[in-house]
Amino acid sequence: MRGLWLLCLLATPAAAVTCEDLDHLGASYTVCEVTADEDLQLFLRDDAGAILGSFSAVEADTGRDLAFAMNAGMYHDDRAPVGHYIEDSEVEMRVIATAGPGNFGLLPNGVFCIGDHLRVYETRDYQAKAPTCTHATQSGPMLVIDGALHPRFIKDSDSRFIRNGVGTSADGTRAVFAISNEAVNFHDFATLFRDRLALPDALFFDGKISRLHAPQLNRSDFGWQLGPIVGVLE
Known part of the structure; x- marks a missing residue:
């Protein structure tokens, strides 16, 4: 019996993503961890060039379920990416390295590779x-460099958003994605990555429109159409 139990255990595939809710500095967050050997990709357009814009559209376009997904970077009114964007080794947008308006231009900014x-x-x-x-x-x-x-982050800033x-x-083997479940400032959000998750580098994706797809938590946020989406395909 013990040998059969071990065989069944070895035959059971590991979860592609691990998601959990946690508290940090009195605020609630959901974090999802992905390892480098999972099928993590960016999604923006279908084969005809139309913006996908939602988690369900990604699943319909790929014919596969998403184990996890979230919005992955700022976008213009037409939902084209504001900054550098590569998908399947094809460059859609060049690197923007100069300061500018808004959060994107608050240097230093960064690239998730x-x-x-x-x-x-x-x-x-x-x-x-x-x-x-x-x-x-x-x-x-x-967020963390x-x-x-x-x-530029201010500890007691009253600029609070999701x-x-x-x-x-x-070592480049893990990425941890996080979304706040209530409005927080940049300082507290950054310390989540540095102090709670012990990650040396972290990048802000967006605020207000932020959304998460985490089936293992029975969660799939909806709302405005998105630009770039990052996700793990089952």
Whole structure:
């Protein structure tokens, strides 16, 4: 019997994503961890070039279920990405390295790279290292840079919104995606990645429109149509 139990255990596939709810500094968050060996991708357009815009549209377009997904970077009114964007090794948008208006232009900003590793790079470091990314999305500001918080964050700021982002481990084997379940400021959101999740680099994706698809938590947020989406296909 014991041998049969071990055989069944070995035959059971590991979960592609692990999601959980947690509290940090008195606020609620949902975090989902993905490893580099999972089928993590970015999704923007269908084969005809039309913006997908929703989690259900990604599933319909790929013919596969999503184990996890969230919005993955800022976009224009036509839902084209504001910054650098690569999907399936095809570059849609170049790197934007100059300061500008809004959160995206609050330098330093950064790039989330999906390749043989998962890594958040500060934008100019990304340009200097030129890593090979099968998928990449640029957003801003950086939340954590080599263990330090973005220098412009204010601890007691009253600028509070629902926010989401991603942090990566130092060895590039893990990415942890987080969304706040209530309005938080940049400082507290950044310390979630640095102090609670112990991740050296993290990048803000967006606020207000932030949404999560986490079937294992029976959660799939809906609302406005999205631009870039990051997700793991079953």
